[in-house]
Amino acid sequence: MFVETPDVEQAISKAATLVEALPYIQQYYGKTVVVKLGGSLMDDPKAERELLRDVVFMNYVGMQPIIVHGGGKEINAAMDEAGLEPQFVQGLRYTDERTLTIAEQVLCARINRRIVETLESFGVEAIGLNSLSSCVLFAERKYLTGEGGRRVDIGFVGRINEVNGKILRLLCASDTIPVIAPIARDASGGKLNCNADTAAGEVAAAIQAEKLVMLSDTHGIRRKPDDPESFCSELSRRQIQDMMAEGIISKGMIPKVEACLRALDAGVKKAHIIDGRFEHSLLLEIFTDKGVGTQILQ
Secondary structure, eight states, rough: OOOOHHHHHHHHHHHHHHHHHHHHHHHHHTTTEEEEEOOGGGOOOOHHHHHHHHHHHHHHOOOTEEEOOOHHHHHHHHHHHHTTOOOOOOOOOOOOOOHHHHHIIIIIIIIIHHHHHHHHHHTTTEEEEEEEEESOEEEEEEEOOOOGGGEEEEEEEEEEEEOOOHHHHHHHHHHHEEEOOOOEETTSOOOOOOOHHHHHHHHHHHTTOEEEEEEEEEEESSSSOOGGGGEEEEHHHOOOOOHHHHHHHHHHTHHHHHHHHHHHHHHEEEEEEEEEESTTTHHHHHHHHOSEEEEEEE
């Protein structure tokens, strides 16, 4: 009579997980998935490395990942070292020339390069796309609206109006993972700092990706932010809009859901907001029946 030992039980459990993943591997084979990295999880080298290992797994099973990353906390630390105090206009950071220079050095020369080198250490091809090399994001100056409809200047902040989707498709087709930093160029060749969540949504929209996955240190979306029992595993556009109107979705979650809705409008089939602090959360969201984050549907 066969008796299952703990080792055998563990092996069977792993095999069951692989079998559960098979339909998803088949479904997404050859499909493009835009992954946005951000939040405090990028402050933890181990957590960042494990997330990138999961992206490499996606690549090896036939998916075509594209990474868009932020790095706000590292920018804040660099500004603090330089003795620069952040200035805000209507809740948004004012970006002067010195701030833009620091943001570009942190995002492009430091974080972008680090992500590419980590991916390559796992044996895949990766390329950094940023304002210091090959840029795929193009933008115009973003202005806010003040009292009486007057235009309010917030410095070198961009609103993305074009993404070079052609080069992204070519890189994915050649089995290379693009890694995009959110510094864009304008029509005159100048540089503009853009919101990374918004950039991810625009990239997904431009190439009509199969999925957009927003990875951060958020728990997904809850109807009551402090109540884990109110977690929403799936939401529609209408439900998202209602929750924004009620103030349930607010602050830093707004650009994330707006990026998701922008992607859905352009033909992206599903968008997800998940907590990257959970081990293998990216793979669990894509390759299992239940997932771990909030899935947003049109």
